[in-house]
Amino acid sequence: MPDLNALTALALPDGRCLMADETTDRLSLGCDGQPLLSLRVNRVPALHVAIEQRCEHPDSEVLYLACYWLFARDSACQHLTWHLDELPTEALLSGLLVTGEVSGQYRCERALFWQLPRPWLSQASVNSYPQHPVISGGKRHPLRPLKPRGEVYRRFDARLGAWISLRTVDIEHDLARFNRWQNSARVASFWQEEGSLDQHREYLAKLLADPHTLTLIGCFDDQPFAYFEAYWAKEDRLAPFYQAGDYDRGIHMLVGEEQHRGPHKVASWLSALTHYLFLDDPRTQRVVAEPRADNAKMIGYMQGQRFHCEKEFDFPHKRAALMVLGRERFFERCVLA
Structure with missing residues (x-):
């Protein structure tokens, strides 16, 4: 380093x-x-x-x-x-x-x-998307903007000595890699999304059509290493379990390449991912996650990036820990370099 x-x-x-x-x-x-x-x-x-x-x-x-x-x-x-x-x-x-x-x-x-969007956001908007309430799936929430395409965030991590960037998923380009990652024993133990190429194509296509979820590929020096899902918490399955704000963002995280595991790499990509989500809309006050409650390693990594565990709760398929990082807490001692 x-x-x-x-x-x-x-x-x-x-x-x-x-x-x-x-x-x-x-x-x-x-x-x-x-x-x-x-x-x-x-x-x-x-x-x-x-x-x-x-x-x-x-x-x-x-x-x-x-x-x-x-x-x-x-x-x-x-x-x-x-x-x-x-x-x-x-x-x-x-x-x-x-x-x-x-x-x-x-x-x-x-x-x-670090709250200024330039030059980290590749597609920075000058103004926030207008706020207009709609109802979908029985949930009232703001109308969401069209999802971006291509690279959305790039920053040179001076501590790591490498570029960290985020781009949206391209199903044709990323399908084989996504399939390989999901079928690895380590990832499958937490995600439980093993399957064929056709199953994973359908999975990604469904999320591409879902306005509340943005699928992302994380890259170090332009080499893909991780898959992330960023979702608007207000209309997500998580919303009934806490007081979700209109612009809270949630994250699901998967590191697929073994050489990019470890605490120093997590510190780089997790701070970049949360930085992007706070910059993407200045009205976002919290980034949340719901890892399995027994995933002590991931919870520890998140606590190292100033997330706190607000509570544990039960989804139908797992016991989860509600991890929360507030905007003020992220930026007040921001360790981005």
């Missing part, structure tokens, strides 16, 4: 690469070999930065990239203070910066930074 103390480059989802030359009190940033800006840095008692020299780039982009570097460089850093001569209007309007208590000072809060 990379040593972040030696971090000198950070890949961006659009293909560019952020480079840095850092000392105790200076930071010089460049992008794709072109100088971006130079900063004076004061780290005691808290992180303060000021621009010494800026090249010709949009101000908000310069500020954004510098914040990304500083937060990725130090996952314990919860905020930083900018000293700026000019009012950063665009950055203030977007929430990247907030006005400080002293004139000319502006704060970037980690909890706000």
